[in-house]
Amino acid sequence: MSEEMKADLDLDLKGLLCPMPMVKVSQNIASVPVGGTIRAVATDPGSMADIPAWAKSTGNEVISAEKVDGEFVFMVKRLK
Amino acid sequence: METQQMTTLAGVLDKKMNRQLKQYLDICARCAICKDACHQYVATQDFKYLPARRAELIRQIYKKYFTKTGEFVPALYEARDPDENLLDELYESAYACTGCRRCMYYCPFSIDTAWILSVAKAILIAAGKGNEMLGQLADAALFKSDNFEMFKDVIVDGFKDIELQVKELTGDPDAEIPVDKQGADILYVALAGAHSILPAAVIFHEAKASWTLSYFEAANYGYFFGDAVKARQIADRFMDEAKRLGVKEVVITECGHAYRVAEIFHEAWSGEKHSFKVRHILEVIDEYITDGRITVRPDAITEPVTYHDPCQVGRNGGIFEQPRNIVCALASDFRDMTPNREQQWCCGGGGGLVAISEMDEFRLKSGTIKAEQIKATGARIIASPCENCRLQMEGLNDSMELGIEVKAIMDLVLEAMPLAGSSAKVTPTD
């Protein structure tokens, strides 16, 4: 969160229970251009493993995954 | 499409062939008694959702490729090649099915349409037309276990966060969420979400159970996707863990399909008998209450409560009474839906549908019957031990303004347990 990077899409995934945060990121990835990013905020700790695992297995990239004030903030880059 | 490719696709059917499937394909009389059993057909009146029609698409391939009469007189059976058109129809019919098997219940020959559709999905996957989202979720789950070292710390950190809440709720600074504990009695397999871990951890703590939490989630998108190999590998993650830790039983969280996969499918898939029991968490909680290992206040919930039998837990899993026992032990006004138990209507959220956004509108529409059933009880709280059911019923609650609260049974138990912790009112999903 240090450097304010503007994402192509902001996803509010607060309150969603795993695996739904991963599902929502996956559903929305096609709506950003290749090279574009999604900033997703989730509250379920399971997402810290789920979203990176989804990104790796689908060939996308998690630029950052941080815990900020009990929330989990992800920057996900669409690579293909 | 090339003839060669169509023959290969038909070959998938041959590979999946077994006695039950062959009989289902041979004996269906197309009487269509199943039409009013399917919530999707009843809600949409769309032919492609009629159970016998869904199975008929596979039968058309079977007749053409695997029966002499169908080969010589295809017109008699409307036998077809698995061409693009048929595959498109198959996709719509197969991936929409929630696998509730209500049609099988009413069929005079007990034809398992969902089983036939599992072959449909295998054919679609072989043609590169499997549902993308479900495939991705299955791959993500396997990626996590194949590269476990990469995720282990993050997963354990997540557990530690939840552990703090367990300490707070139980008022016991030594309360813990044991992980990787050799020789524990129970391996508890939760979902990735904290909501499925916290209440169980508190209940196990209060019951002084010897337990350990699995690193892996019970959810199995390989099963919904229709890839039997991936489905098995996903379940293997915690089954191997159970073997390694030498537990007496694997306890599956409040999730429908994961329970059926673990209890009914896994032994058959792996060809190996489990050295442990597999139980649903509600069987365990019911036992704890009966044996007095945990106590619940009998009037903890005074608002009317109803219970939805998830298809994979009830009709397809055999757990009908334990959840009702639990709810009746803590709620003063329990009202069953009509029909219920083995005749219960599917809520519409199964089969992985909640993860497929293109199906959102259709899915909610298919839940009309369930919404009406819930309304008729006048209940304010609906409890159900399946994540997909709860997601669907929350969707129905919003779209049809039912004004209900959707809860897991464990949530209710937690509310009803006298706990020493200061913030016992905190509900786990907050």
Add this chain to the structure above:
Amino acid sequence: METFLYITAVYGVYLGIGVFVIGMAWRTYQWATTPKSPVRLGMFPKPKTGAARVLKMLKDTLIAPQSARIEPLMWAFAFAFHVAALGAFVGHGRLIHEFTPLVNWLGEDGMATFAAWSGGTAGILMLAAVVFWIARRTFGPFKQLSVPEDYLLLALLFGVIIMGDHMRFVGTIHAATYREWFQSLLVFKPEIPDDILRSTTGWSLGAHMLFTDLFLIYFPFSKLVHAIGAFSANLVRSE
């Protein structure tokens, strides 16, 4: 007429029964030798003992109580049809041997009356069910779901039943005469009695047998193999 009757009521019968018996045996053999799925496909609640399983299977197959609940009218016609068909099948046993104890009890006239009533009722019930099924398949989702096989079978059944009913209600030839013909088939010295050859009912018999032969020949290759398959499929329900 003689040639026609020899084709339908003699050679056709041998062929029909032969194809039916071998075909059904072959179909059953195929099922039996295809490996079972290791996955248990049963649903709950399940009977606990093996005997209870078999009882439930018989109840599900012979009475189909679940189907009765969801579509009572269809169930009623289907149930009536199957019971009547069984009754008609048993009644045709008179062609092999007269039901002597029954005749002794009812007397010759009593037996004729009983046969007329029971055979007539069965014939009407079966006809009603087939007409209902044909009507049901002409509209809505039932029409969309139907394939030519469904209509072919119904047409054959309609032919069998209507000609059978014609012989029962209009024909003047009695069971004893038909028995002569059928027993000649059993000893492989086929002969068609003059009474049949001289009567117009002979044509009814010929048509009845033509439809019956075709029905028997097609049976093992059709969905009607549920006559055997329904039992084992319903047993899977509680495995």
